[in-house]
Amino acid sequence: MAARRQGFSLTELMASLVISVAVLGGVMFSFQRINQVSRDASRGTDVTMANRGLYIQLEADFSNAGLGFNDLNAYNIRYNFRDGFVAETNLPRYFYGIADHDIDAASGHHTVVVQYFDYDLAGGSQTTTPTYIFALTDETATSFPADGVFTDANLIGQEDAIGQLEVGDILLIYKNEVRQNATVYKDTDEGNQPAVWNVFEVGGGSEPKNTAIILEVTAVGGVEDGRDPFSTLKMVTVNFDNPTAESIFDNDLQADGLLMDYTFPSAGDVQNNYNNGPLANVFYARKMGNRDNFHRVRYSVDTTGTFPTLLRFHNADGPEVISTNITDFQVLMGFDIQPGIVPDSVMRGDMDGLVSMIEPAIWSEDFNDFQTSYEDYLTLVGRHAMAADVTVSAESTTMLLTTKERAKRSFQQRFRVNNNLPTPFY
Amino acid sequence: MMSRVSRHRQPGATLVLVMLTLLIFLGMTMSMFFESRSVSIQTSGIKLSRMHNMAALSAIQREKVEIGSYWQDDTRFSDLLGQAWPESADGYGKLFASGSVTMNAGAMDLVYNVYVKNNADDLAVIMSGMQGYGKTYDQWVDTDGWIIMTAEIFNSYDTSSPVAVQSAIIAPTGEETVEHAELSVTEQNMDRQGTGSIDSFDSQLDLGKFQ
Numbered sequence: 001m002a003a004r005r006q007g008f009s010l011t012e013l014m015a016s017l018v019i020s021v022a023v024l025g026g027v028m029f030s031f032q033r034i035n036q037v038s039r040d041a042s043r044g045t046d047v048t049m050a051n052r053g054l055y056i057q058l059e060a061d062f063s064n065a066g067l068g069f070n071d072l073n074a075y076n077i078r079y080n081f082r083d084g085f086v087a088e089t090n091l092p093r094y095f096y097g098i099a100d101h102d103i104d105a106a107s108g109h110h111t112v113v114v115q116y117f118d119y120d121l122a123g124g125s126q127t128t129t130p131t132y133i134f135a136l137t138d139e140t141a142t143s144f145p146a147d148g149v150f151t152d153a154n155l156i157g158q159e160d161a162i163g164q165l166e167v168g169d170i171l172l173i174y175k176n177e178v179r180q181n182a183t184v185y186k187d188t189d190e191g192n193q194p195a196v197w198n199v200f201e202v203g204g205g206s207e208p209k210n211t212a213i214i215l216e217v218t219a220v221g222g223v224e225d226g227r228d229p230f231s232t233l234k235m236v237t238v239n240f241d242n243p244t245a246e247s248i249f250d251n252d253l254q255a256d257g258l259l260m261d262y263t264f265p266s267a268g269d270v271q272n273n274y275n276n277g278p279l280a281n282v283f284y285a286r287k288m289g290n291r292d293n294f295h296r297v298r299y300s301v302d303t304t305g306t307f308p309t310l311l312r313f314h315n316a317d318g319p320e321v322i323s324t325n326i327t328d329f330q331v332l333m334g335f336d337i338q339p340g341i342v343p344d345s346v347m348r349g350d351m352d353g354l355v356s357m358i359e360p361a362i363w364s365e366d367f368n369d370f371q372t373s374y375e376d377y378l379t380l381v382g383r384h385a386m387a388a389d390v391t392v393s394a395e396s397t398t399m400l401l402t403t404k405e406r407a408k409r410s411f412q413q414r415f416r417v418n419n420n421l422p423t424p425f426y
Numbered sequence: 427m428m429s430r431v432s433r434h435r436q437p438g439a440t441l442v443l444v445m446l447t448l449l450i451f452l453g454m455t456m457s458m459f460f461e462s463r464s465v466s467i468q469t470s471g472i473k474l475s476r477m478h479n480m481a482a483l484s485a486i487q488r489e490k491v492e493i494g495s496y497w498q499d500d501t502r503f504s505d506l507l508g509q510a511w512p513e514s515a516d517g518y519g520k521l522f523a524s525g526s527v528t529m530n531a532g533a534m535d536l537v538y539n540v541y542v543k544n545n546a547d548d549l550a551v552i553m554s555g556m557q558g559y560g561k562t563y564d565q566w567v568d569t570d571g572w573i574i575m576t577a578e579i580f581n582s583y584d585t586s587s588p589v590a591v592q593s594a595i596i597a598p599t600g601e602e603t604v605e606h607a608e609l610s611v612t613e614q615n616m617d618r619q620g621t622g623s624i625d626s627f628d629s630q631l632d633l634g635k636f637q
Contacts, residue, residue, distance in 0.1 A: 233552070278548075
């Protein structure tokens, strides 16, 4: 007879259960711990990733700053946004790639505004951003209206270029004289000469002139033959004073429009152009793109919510959330001039010529560093800011499971600003 | 047949427990692996794109010095633009030079085409077809001394579509305004004396042509 097999006794069962519970408990504890560490790590990673996104955005924005008009940065470009485009209490006088740099006294966070166009430099198969010859509609006109403001104009160019004009196009109107004036561009060795912007002939001196303006086309007329001496070209009449709800740029420049002498080239001028270099007395209208090609980007920290949140505002769109629970957002601008100079009196010798991302003349926090007014500082930023140093510190919005603290991350990076000193045309 | 707790030991239960544990651990490992891999792919994609764009700007820098011999004080870049070189199908202008560039410590072989074209706001472009002292203006006549250089970058193993295209305005001073990030340009000799460093760039109004 087979021996009766013993099952497990109750004691054995109880003992094994106790051991199992202990082992399983240990395993469960380990799992929980691993899980916590892993979740904490991903919280930290989230903060890192949000800030990495910020730097990618910032790099693109700073490297595009002024695109479309920064090769013409000898000009003092006047403009006015339409009401409601962006909330702006203190309109800077001139249009630059870096349009604002300020610090919020209460929170200590910075605000920086960058603007640029999708200007098509190479043109591709067919340029989408042609330049036209600009003329006042009154053929006998010898000067702009007293305030430099006009409501319509003739644009002259090739037929296909004229065909590309439509409502919503944004034009930069400038006189060629500024970028080829021989007295403006002198050797930098002459340090006691005024910097390009401050040469009287192109707008400097005691009364700075507006040497260029930005207007938005609000109506386009029919195509006709160009006026003499451009009779082989096509011409169209455009309007600037019938804005639609989407319009961005206003033609009401608050009695402060284009303040240069109006001229229009003769047949002789055109013939001479090839041999004698570019025409000084011709006005150009550069199409910088249409409304969709203009980008005004503002980075600022919103402290009104539960957590201070870094927002990126693009034009009049709703803000994009970059990172939450910001503890520090600091943007320092690197200048090629020392503080204490007002924009109108900058001399060539004041510009140190070599701009380093490591050692600029000054890393400036705001206008107080320059001992100038806020408005003057904005002009200086537009002309002389060559680099940006951005520090951002952020914490996770939830506590870490292991340490019961917030995950903290802090980053610093320096960027080249796409700013160029004025270059003459030959 | 009488019931009993167990006739045999049941090793299967232990196996199931062990397998389950292994499965959970494996799952966690894999999820971390895939998460880090996706981050890593994203990062390297951005790096690669930057390298391509840097290569394009470097190509412009490299070829820019070669255009000096075409400059003439009275006709500016008209001789350069008037050459009978093949034209880009994408409208970037005439093929000025081709070459190769190696990035990433030799791991990346790239080839480039550099094209030259007149700037859109040259009066000769606007006035194409008009006469000026026996010279008919067209887009290949330079009246202002500025031109656009465009570099197309290709992988050396696939020259059918470019991986990066960059353009720059070139003026006879040697100054240029680059359409996109200038950071990479500063890696090349921005001071044009062979002593440039990554953190500096020369912004002097240098009126010596093509130094």
